[in-house]
Amino acid sequence: MATVDTTRGGEAQRTLRADARRNRERVLAAASAAFAEEGFDVGVAAIARRAGVGTGTLFRHFPTKLELEVAVVLERAAGMSENLQAALAEPDPWEAFTTLMTRIVEQTSSDRCLGQATKPELLGDPRIQELQDELLRGVEEILRRGRDAGVLRRDVTAEDIPVLASAIGTTMERFRTSQPELWRRYLGVVLDGLRADGAAPLEPGPPGPDLLSGTC
Incomplete structure (x- = not known):
């Protein structure tokens, strides 16, 4: 005892x-x-x-x-998972996709930590890789539903999403104080480009897993 x-x-x-x-x-x-x-x-x-x-x-x-940066990003994982679950719970495929994109871009545009979380040193950490793989599987399910419903272009992959969100978030670093809602404009442009209607072929292909993980 x-x-x-x-x-x-x-x-x-x-x-x-x-x-x-x-x-x-x-x-x-x-x-x-x-x-x-x-x-x-x-x-x-x-x-x-x-x-x-x-x-x-x-x-x-x-x-x-770097250990401190990894710890902060892992702490953000709860919010990322909540965004994904909210999108997965949405029955309409296009609404599910726009819900996910809106939440990701909003967070990335207001939080420089998330906007810069694609740097190779972070993505090379096994814990971040595991988190990224888990999130990408959920994103791919959202995309699959959109493709199957014919509302989302068929050549978009889960690996494209963090790149697009990071691009908007990085752009917003210039406007975060003066125009904090400007991200909505560029998200609208991106969403229109991801619709199935009138989509032209994309060249080149999406970034590979090695690029996203920072091993290349």
């Missing part, structure tokens, strides 16, 4: 563990906000100041800046 440590030493260890956990949460929250506002160019010293900790504390929890 396990015993409860009631000594002062046991209490001190529990306090240290709780403090470490709080510090990690503070660093992650500060990094999440900083990356959303400024992108991945923000330095670790600025993140540590924002979290109210020293850089040594930050590096104890995240030995490299």
Whole structure:
């Protein structure tokens, strides 16, 4: 039977563990906000100041800046999954696709972290690759429904979607303050180009998995 440590030493260890956990949460929250506002160019010293900790504390929890970036992107996974589930629950194939695209582009355009999440160092991380593969499978199901219904051009693939969303998000970095809703205009142009009616053949083909994963 396990015993409860009631000594002062046991209490001190529990306090240290709780403090470490709080510090990690503070660093992650500060990094999440900083990356959303400024992108991945923000330095670790600025993140540590924002979290109210020293850089040594930050590096104890995240030995490299890349580890911190990966942790923030993985934290975003819940929102990404919610977007996908909302689209999958929509019975109309075109509405399902536009729901997905709208939510992805809205988030990418307002959150520089997501807009820059296609950089090779991140996509080469196995945890990010696993997340990406899972999300792409869901996106492909949305696209399949649209193709089968004849409302979506047949040559669009799941790999095209993050590239298109990132393109709009990157463009919005210039207008995020002055015209924060401008992404809707370019999303409208993209959606019209993805309709089945009047679609011309696309050249060249979509990016391959190696390009998306940053291995090429």
